[in-house]
Amino acid sequence: MFETAAGEPYPLGATPDEDGTNFAVSVGQDAEKVVLCLIDDQGEETCLELTEHSGNTWHVHVAGVGHGQMYGYRVHGPWDPAAGLRFNAAKILIDPYAKAITGDFNWGQHQFSYDFENNDEIDTTDSLGHTMLGIVIDDSFDWGEDERPGIPFNETVIYETHVKGMTQLHPDVPEEQRGTYAGLAHPKVIEHLTRLGVTAVELMPVHQFTNDSYLQDKGLSNYWGYNTLGYFAPQNTYSSGGDHGQQVAEFKQMVKDLHAAGLEVILDVVYNHTSEGNHMGPTLSFRGLDNKSYYHLVEGDERHYMDYTGTGNSLNLSNPMVLQMVMDSLRYWVEEMHVDGFRFDLATTLTRTEGEQGPDMMSGFFQVVRQDPVLRQVKLIAEPWDVGWAGYQVGNFPGLWSEWNGKYRDSVRDFWRGEPGTLAEFATRITGSADLYEDDNRTPRASVNFVTAHDGFTLRDLVSYNEKHNEANGEDNNDGESHNRSWNCGEEGPTEDPAVNRLRSQQQRNFLTTLMMSQGVPMICHGDELGRTQRGNNNVYCQDNELSWVHWDEADEDLIDFTSSVIRMRRDHPVFRRRQFFDGRPMSRENPDELPDxxxxxxxxxxxxxxxxxxxxxxxxxxxxxxxxxxxxxxxxxxxxxxxxxxxxxxxxxxxxxxxxxxxxxxxxxxxxxxxxxxxxxxxxxxxxxxxxxxxxxxxxxxxxx
Incomplete structure (x- = not known):
């Protein structure tokens, strides 16, 4: 038996000390009993009922428990979906504050709180043995002389990449490190990044995510990772050394190595929704702990979820407990994991309050971030839209924030494919989009300029396809954006026509050059510098295979050299990365020798x-x-x-x-x-x-x- 004491309500999560581990978890006010489940290597559980709570935070200190201990929670309470209550003690719940998560899901009835045969009835099938578990970890790590590169935003060149896709086919990365944090920090990969001259890597989601059963049933998987389960835990499948805490140390070593090369690390984070889906989704963590607090529920119909994200649910950051979790998570990744900034997926959702109101750019989340002494010093980038009412908010985020400028992408694509009447907007976009950002005293760094990103065509495909070709996704080519503003230069897909291929190469150079001479912050997508293709698929979210991975053996070396040269031009010449907008005044007749900016x-x-x-x-x-x-x-x-x-x-x-x-x-x-x-x-x-x-x-x- 384990010896227990009352423990402390803070910090939340599992915090080891010299005598054992303190466990603290917040649950809904309607919860009737909270049980800590300690799981041994044989999968057997020891249940410890928590008797102490401070407000809605339940806590206990367990002696003799330390690094590597697997754990979860069972929460007893009413099952009343119509009232927004979905407690089910048969389901092991992952701690939202778990610093590492182990295992995988064996999808089936085990993870779902309702009965498959009768959706109105609770299911009492035990999920133990079929679910992921939290891991108690030792946070210690030798950071040595690690220093943040501290690249000014106007000097930043972002390289968006995927931990697995970047290195899975890299011939110089040892096979056991391919597709991992260690692989991304391999000297040959860092050599490529520094050869290019980029200053930051923006990692697609590395918070622990899940593969949903819908994709697995089709033989596919959630490759991109926008399906978060744990906001403090690095994705376990990206670890080359194991998933019992090794993923944490390996992530830290990756950051340390990238910093040593002068490269910043920006995380693409998904605080807008979780992997639990809609009312027909599984009960993995948040839903079973405090469904009414974590999620936006439909007013008057709390069985269902407000879906501003297109994923089935939306996290409710207007709730203080949820806002605290998000802020604690962000600070953890800055202070403990040493990352340099964040790109917030579907950031408009973070501004939404209760009911069906529109976005609120003065919401609690933005107010708290603005006051936070840690977060206000790192790079904050919004994807300024979601799928809800008035979701497209390009140009409307607060002063500390930069934004993915979707209008830049669209305008530059239209100009180079020869669309008429695009010159004026093209000029506005390449000079920093002052029309979007200057009126609230922001500067060109507010505009993160991009032509391509993970979501859509690669650069090579942008000049090779007029239409998407997503048949491999199993949705009859109905998924993905249909209006891509692309032009195939005369033939659809691969061709042996030398004139078409020459024009495609030239168009790629046009896009890269435009991007690097534009005011704002340029971002390129991994593999665009070497001619990566997805064979016309513009939505490879479910393609964890050679369709989406970077093919290093097919690299266009001339294009790499050209990309490096235009990035170097930008680096060497501040005229291309001004800190302030052009004043735009006309040439002076009184002083004709004084040229405007x-x-x-x-x-x-x-x-x-x-x-x-x-x-x-x-x-x-x-x-x-x-x-x-x-x-x-x-x-x-x-x-x-x-x-x-x-x-x-x-x-x-x-x-x-x-x-x-x-x-x-x-x-x-x-x-x-x-x-x-x-x-x-x-x-x-x-x-x-x-x-x-x-x-x-x-x-x-x-x-x-x-």
Whole structure:
């Protein structure tokens, strides 16, 4: 028998000390009894009824229990789904604060609280032996001299990646480390990232998630991981050393190694919903602990869940207990796991309160984050939409936040596929989207610019397919976005036509160049730099196989070199990563020698007519970027001046001849980028010279003098 004492209500979770472990868990006020279940290596449980509680937090200290102990909870209480109560003591519940989770689910009646034959009846099948369990862990780790890279946001280049997909086929990563945290931190992978010049990896979900039975029944799995079960536990299948706490140490070592290479770690986090699904979903943790608090329930019909996320449920951050869990989780990953920031999936859901009201950008979550001394110092990125009413909130998040700029993606795609009437918005997006962010005193870093992300076509597929090809997902090609703003350059899918393939390569360089010279924070998706394809599938959420993994043996080395060169151009020249928006004033007649920070010109070098921006046919323009009118640097060693740049865009299907402007513009220029040739061989030009920009191409010229 275990010796127990009252224990403490805080910290929540399982906290070992020199004498044993303190267990603390919050449950609903209608709970009648809480039982701690300690599971041994043979799967046998010892049940300890908790007798102490402080408010709704039940707690106990168990002597002699330490690192590696498996555990869960059983909570007794009323089963009344119509009233939002779903207690069922037959189901072992995972501690929401578990720092590590072991095992997997053997899906069946065991995990579901209702009877499959009669959904209104409670099921009393014991889930022990068929469910995952929490693990007591020792948090100690030698961080040595680990330091956060602390990259300023305007100098950040984000690389979105998937822990498994990035390395599962990497030939230089040992087989036992492929698809793991150790694999992502392998020297050859880090060498690739530093060769590119990116400054941060944004990891798709690494909080413990589940594979749902629906996908497993079809022979598929939840590859992306947007199906969270444990907000404090790193995904156990990404560990090369085991899942009894080894995943925690391996994750920390990965962060330490990436930091040593100067790379920040940003986590894609899913605090908008859980893996328990809708009213027909399993009872794994939150539902059996305090269903009415954790979830938004339909007012007047508490059997059902409000679904702002398209997944069946939505976490209720307007509830203090749930808000506390989210804040504790975020601080844990910063303070204990040393991550550098977060990207919040479907972040609009985090703003929603009770009932069917619209988003509230002054909600408790944002207020608490703003005041938090830990979180307000890390990178906070919102995916600014969900599927609920008024869910699309691009441009509306508070001041500390940056946002995935979906309008940037759409505009840039439209411009380069030749859509008419897109020039004005294209210019607005590549200059930082001031129309979205400047009115509430945000700066260009509020805009996380991207052309592709995990959700949608890869960059290569964007220029190779007009239509999605998601047949492998088993949904008759009905899943995934149908309006992709893509263009296949003349043929659908793979082709042997050299002209089509040349144009596809050029279009990829156009997108990458546009991304890296745009104001804001650029993000590229893993494998786009080497020509990764998903064969036209734009929704590989369920494809944990070679369709979604990076094929290193097929890497386009020329494209890698080109990507590295345009990232280096951005890194070396602050004119492409301004801290403040362009002021946008016109050239001064009183002081003609004083050039504005940006000047838009026609191909003949005359200033762009303000009335011509919305022209249906306009597809070509030049932008002069003034390197001598930069906002002051935030660092003593920063650059306050730069070369001037002349950027020539031609989305027209024929070559366009540009004239280089005369005084007061620079008199001599050097070629630094030509996307048609994929070459940076130096060529010089003078004022008045003619420069022909090939069809669908970009030429970037740099002033000879600084």
């Amino acid at each position: 940006i000047v838009w010109l026609e191909p003949d070098a005359t200033p762009k007519d303000e009335t011509d921006w919305e022209s249906y046919h306009a597809r070509s323009i030049a932008a002069f970027l003034n390197g001598h009118r930069l906002p002051p640097s935030t660092r003593p060693d920063g650059q306050d001046t730069d070369h001037d740049f002349y950027v020539l865009f031609n989305a027209y299907w024929e070559p366009v001849e540009y004239t280089l402007p005369g005084e007061p513009f620079p008199g001599s220029w050097e070629l630094v980028v030509d996307t048609a040739q994929a070459s940076t061989d130096v060529a010089t030009f003078s004022a008045g010279d003619k420069v022909t920009v090939p069809n669908r191409g970009i030429v970037i010229l740099q002033s000879a003098d600084r």
